[in-house]
Amino acid sequence: MKTQIVNNADNLPAGPMKCLVRNIFCILWPIEVIVILFSPGRRIGDLVAGTKVISYDPKSVFKPNFKTIGLSFAFSFMIIFAFSIPFIALMSSETKAVPFLKESFNDRESSSMDKKLSENLKLVSDTRIYDKIEGENLKFISIIINVDPDILDNEDNFSLLKERFESTLYTEYAAKTFVGQAKFVHKTENSSSQRIVNYDWRKSE
Numbered sequence: 001m002k003t004q005i006v007n008n009a010d011n012l013p014a015g016p017m018k019c020l021v022r023n024i025f026c027i028l029w030p031i032e033v034i035v036i037l038f039s040p041g042r043r044i045g046d047l048v049a050g051t052k053v054i055s056y057d058p059k060s061v062f063k064p065n066f067k068t069i070g071l072s073f074a075f076s077f078m079i080i081f082a083f084s085i086p087f088i089a090l091m092s093s094e095t096k097a098v099p100f101l102k103e104s105f106n107d108r109e110s111s112s113m114d115k116k117l118s119e120n121l122k123l124v125s126d127t128r129i130y131d132k133i134e135g136e137n138l139k140f141i142s143i144i145i146n147v148d149p150d151i152l153d154n155e156d157n158f159s160l161l162k163e164r165f166e167s168t169l170y171t172e173y174a175a176k177t178f179v180g181q182a183k184f185v186h187k188t189e190n191s192s193s194q195r196i197v198n199y200d201w202r203k204s205e
Helices: 016-038 044-049 066-093 107-121 149-153 155-172
Strands: 003-007 051-055 125-130 139-146 178-187 192-199
Touching: 003 016, 016 044, 016 051, 044 051, 107 125, 107 139, 107 155, 139 155, 149 155, 149 178, 149 192, 155 178
Parallel strands: 139 178
Antiparallel strands: 003 051, 125 139, 178 192
């Protein structure tokens, strides 16, 4: 049996904007299913948009209003953009991928830095040092340091550790001779938390 969406007030075919508003609520489909069981003709989207579903009437012909159609398309793009903002913000908060040369991995310096961090900070780390990045005479340094939760939760403790870490780092590698990232991580069986510090002086030049 064919059906159509109409305005609840006058039974005329619903316009594009109302159909768009109605369909937005499909993301609540588990609740929508329950509502339909009690009200087959109107779900949550219909209640908000002021529409309902009836049997198709071939005599009821929808006359397209291109201005309304255009507005509905614009509104749909605005909704998509609004939903994408958190993901864009999350991506921008992460370090942009640095095009380091994998073949320039320096195993000796990586192991040496892990040893120095262990001696100075008494913490376990995983260091990856690459001698070159594409197009620039800079090293790439990535360091993951395992820390206790009180380090991440307490600003004073974290600042103190960061200061000691950078003292060790800059003793071996002067500022502006490398780009990289340090991750201070605490992991458990069920969760993980971290703080990230980026080092990229190119952005300020």
